[in-house]
Amino acid sequence: MKCIFCDNNLDNSDEHIILNSLNGKLHSKEIICSECNNFFGLHLDNVAKKFFNTILLVFQFKNASGEIAENLKGEDKFLFQKNLTPKQVKLDISEFKSQGKRLVSVSGNPKDAMKKFEKLTKTLEDTGSKIIAKSIEESTKGVPLRIKVDFKTNSEINILLNKIALEYCHYIKMTDLNTKDLALKVRVLDKTLSNVFYCNLTEEIRKFSNGEITHCIFLKKIENKLIVYIELFNVICSVIVIDDNYIGEDIEHQYYQNAITGEKMDSDLGINLNEIKKLVESKPENIVDFNPLANKLFLRKRDKDFSDKIDFELNSIANRLQNELKNKQITQKQFAEKYIDESTEMIAELSIENPYLMDDVDDANNDELNYYHSNIRAEQFEEFSNKYKQLIGKKVNYENDKTYLIEEFSQAPIAEQNGIKINRLYICLFNGFNRIYIPYREFFEGISVKYNC
Known part of the structure; x- marks a missing residue:
């Protein structure tokens, strides 16, 4: 038998019809020769891997690569690693003068940050400056990040x-x-x-x-x-x-x-x-943006994770009550009553912690629930910004009494329910060096009350 792509004889080369890198399981040794298999592996496998890498990363495929992420300012200084933990990979260098002192801060990868900081401090010492204190930081705490994806x-x-x-x-x-x-x-x-x-x-x-x-x-x-x-x-x-x-x-x-x-x-x-x-019968388009279907995929993953969590918890309740029934700690009637009560309570708690998943429950318009999660409907952002605009520029103390200015209000998309877009709302604080984002509920129930801002 001949390879379908050339005149070579088949040589037992195992071909995954849907790529193995995408977890395709359909394969055959009666399609392609090893030469063509290697050729396509070199030229087309990477095309698929690059296109779908964000999906592979989110679903924790072993062959996934890390993805560059950006903060709400659009700065792409971060990397989502294979375990989905963020890491700052580009140095952030800030400096300004205050009361005759020159303050310098370096944040980022510890090794690179240390090297850069030592170079900066040496330059300062060479000019006769006296080093009072050093600060090297690596942190993504409080920084909402997003991966820029392109499914075109x-x-x-x-x-x-x-x-x-x-x-x-x-x-x-x-x-x-x-x-x-x-x-x-x-x-x-x-x-x-x-x-x-x-x-x-x-x-x-x-x-x-x-x-x-x-x-x-x-x-x-x-x-x-x-x-x-x-x-x-x-x-x-x-x-x-x-x-x-x-x-x-x-x-x-x-x-x-x-x-x-x-x-x-x-x-x-x-x-x-x-x-x-x-x-x-129409004319084909070579370039089509499939981001809408990618977003639907991630939403279905969220729904599936939620459903799997409920199934796990229901099984746990049932198994525990079965043991109690077996040991004659409860009657069959009590088993049924307890299962209904505990299951209902568990589902209610999970629904509060994981809103916007059930189309027949109008979580998107539940302002109390939205506030609990520091969320707002996208259409409310302008109203919120106008209502609290007097806070911009105010000073607050945060993180062991460090002084920050309230710089701006920011939002990031979280979910969509029945066509209503839900965003997480952040209060952005800036101290000249670092910018941190605090969910607005935490801000109003903590910082603003404690420090009367």
């Missing part, structure tokens, strides 16, 4: 999707398919490929189920076209036209897996074929 497609992603589609066709043994020309274009990394139709930004092709985080491939003959629909992490959604004049038999195949666990799924994908028909 490109010509390299087009090539990758064509490769997946071609390999799937051969995996299911489609012998009446002539894909030699397309395979050659993929092999030479032809960036002019124009048979990829990006889609499903509004879930018009396929609806995602609650908590869904999957990969899927769906192959179908639609009229005279052979198409392959591909989803990767439910973020990239695309239709690839393999043959726009396909005369073979009617065919339909699907592959569906949990992208996190790798478990194969047998449920129907629910593809809207009418929408695909309309799509492939």
